[in-house]
Amino acid sequence: MGKIKQFETLIVEEVEQTSEEAPSEHGHNFFEIIYILNGQGYHYINKTALPYKQGNLFLLSPEDEHYFDIKEKSRFAIIRFTDHYFTQKRHLTTDETLVIHPTDLIRSQVLKENIITFNGPCSGILSNTIANILAYKCKVDLSDSAIIFYQIMTILGMVREELLRMDADLTNEQPSKERLLSYIHQHIYNPEDIQIKSIAGHFHISASYFSAYFKRNFSMSYREYVEKYKLKLIEKRIATGKTSLKQIADEFGFTDESHLSKYFKQKKNIRPTLYRKEHSQ
Incomplete structure (x- = not known):
């Protein structure tokens, strides 16, 4: 297009x-x-x-x-x-x-x-x-x-x-950047809540407009931001060594520990077990 x-x-x-x-x-x-x-x-x-x-x-x-x-x-x-x-x-x-x-x-x-x-x-x-x-x-x-x-x-x-x-809503109130990020961070553990359709519905704006609004205000796509933030949290969880990989997988909506490991290896080019070992020293 x-x-x-x-x-x-x-x-x-x-x-x-x-x-x-x-x-x-x-x-x-x-x-x-x-x-x-x-x-x-x-x-x-x-x-x-x-x-x-x-x-x-x-x-x-x-x-x-x-x-x-x-x-x-x-x-x-x-x-x-x-x-x-x-x-x-x-x-x-x-x-x-x-x-x-x-x-x-x-x-x-x-x-x-x-x-x-x-x-x-x-x-x-x-x-x-x-x-x-x-x-x-x-x-x-x-x-x-x-x-x-x-x-x-x-x-x-x-x-x-x-x-x-027609009694149409003309407020077109746009969420502030702070409110938007707060919502994302609060619901990052619930994949369904941060789908574009869900978050756009929460803020009463169209899905197509939400995507453009986010990119205009944050200089990256919504999906890219969510992916980076999610990966950053997972990195911290793995590095601390206080949470098992199974718990992390459950926390972030992965089907199991194997699914998490595959995702992390794809993103960071290192297995989570090895990443934890390197950062715990």
Whole structure:
């Protein structure tokens, strides 16, 4: 799976694609608003298939992976921006405007599992707003335009109101690094509790977002961290000589002493009995 990178703060484009032209599943380092101008098919977001048609709107974050399965030639209005876009436009907003930060709104899990539908006047307002952005994209320094910024904020404001109408949870509270590590260290002896699905569920965030969040904050994958921490604890247990290998195997969820020995030899290139002997001297 590829990852598309964008270094410009803001890009607006109109794209028409057939099934043969559509990119395969991919991720990206930017936020994305996609409006369906016409056509139909399925939009796969983090493995979830959502049927799309004219007038549908999708919001994607850098943590998402997606692709379109186009059944009928489709035309998309695409707005791509980096997290720096809203930072540099802070002077154009008020605290009331940013009750929930735009990037937090886009990360809402409900947007990855449901199609947000706008009916009646709202549908027309959304369509006109998209048309305004496309008409104005000829401006050279698009990212500097306050007009474009307010149009984008209009779209996000409409999405927020629709999610509130659906009683969706918009808090998107992210666990602090301290809380996260505390939970991992506390449950390291219970493999089921530290599976990505379990820990993401504990902190009420999606599994795909959790993995990206962890890597962004700790500069390594979640699995890599757990593996290193677990191995470090096992090393200490073996080195002290106060705990039998069978007890260590039981403590860390290995099937038996042989399983532990095989794991340790694979990781440290030394048998645990020899490692204990070397470190007890």
